[in-house]
Amino acid sequence: MDPASAPAPAPGPEPRWLDDSERHLWLTYLQATTLLEDHLDRQLQRDAGMPHLYYAILVHLSQAPRRRLRMTQLAKNLKITRSRLSHAAARLEQRGWMVREDCPSDKRGQFAVLSEDGREVLRRSAPGHVGAVRQALFDRLSPGQQKSLGEIMEIIAEGLQPDEADADLPWLR
């Protein structure tokens, strides 16, 4: 079956355009997400001396079992590329906030491990950051809106995951 049963010669040359309300929603989405990301980036840079991503990395490590995660797993959790994580890890290691340890069972593997200094910097900066998130987001949305936002973001994320079902079993046809 064709994905689109259009009588066009080329693969669907004219997609449905965005109508006014869709265009407005999309514009607002872009503005809000840029504003929020920039706001938090600045807040963290100012108060903790690191960009948002680095903070997120430390948080994820701090919540992991022995405060350690394999690089690839960490990248997956954060939805970033391994390359990006690799660079960030180098920086974080330079600052003494994490270390990389060899994985005994797989010599290719590396564990990213939150250091004591890393825990400390998190302890110091977490309250301010949580405050910023709360002030920018949670304090402004009703419980119902929070629920909606959660469902919506879940749907968006779901649609963009490198499909695990296929990715896990590419050799099955």
Added chain:
Amino acid sequence: MDPASAPAPAPGPEPRWLDDSERHLWLTYLQATTLLEDHLDRQLQRDAGMPHLYYAILVHLSQAPRRRLRMTQLAKNLKITRSRLSHAAARLEQRGWMVREDCPSDKRGQFAVLSEDGREVLRRSAPGHVGAVRQALFDRLSPGQQKSLGEIMEIIAEGLQPDEADADLPWLR
């Protein structure tokens, strides 16, 4: 209901921590927005040879009265810094997709003007991009969810506008 289970004395040093559902919403928000932004960035880089921001710049210009906007106004529309726009404009000008023209009434001013090549590259890449946005966002959300998302994003953006919200200056006066 007990939003804050800790007997926090005041909104001073210890901010209300995020509870489980808030933490989950925040995590999902971050993942969804990164996934979507990365997805569109890649889509545009692949199909149009430019990052999402550059595309957004061209779109805004194409919708402006004589396909031109003052730099500062354009930066405000896009919620980015003038510096960032300046660098991007240099790139776009290099590629021949826009030009800068002096403002006759204010010799400091510059107009960013969409060039004919710029219109052309937009014409070519817009359908694919709109398709990507539709597929990732609009096709997955019910009308009600779209309405909710619009309201929510409006609220978030409103709270972060640097302009009118100078309400937070308790240290002054």
Added chain:
DNA sequence: AGTCATTGCTTGAGAGTTAAACTATCAAGG
């Protein structure tokens, strides 16, 4: 005319990101 703060925009350097290439290891078969 002369100062002086402000506005509009650009620049340079350093930090961060990206895609693609690269090293090393693993695992399955021959």
Added chain:
DNA sequence: CCTTGATAGTTTAACTCTCAAGCAATGACT
């Protein structure tokens, strides 16, 4: 053993973004 192909992670170079500093024109005030 020795291939072959996948996986784990890093690295390179090109690009983009940020921040702070800079310059020139403007406007207000003298």
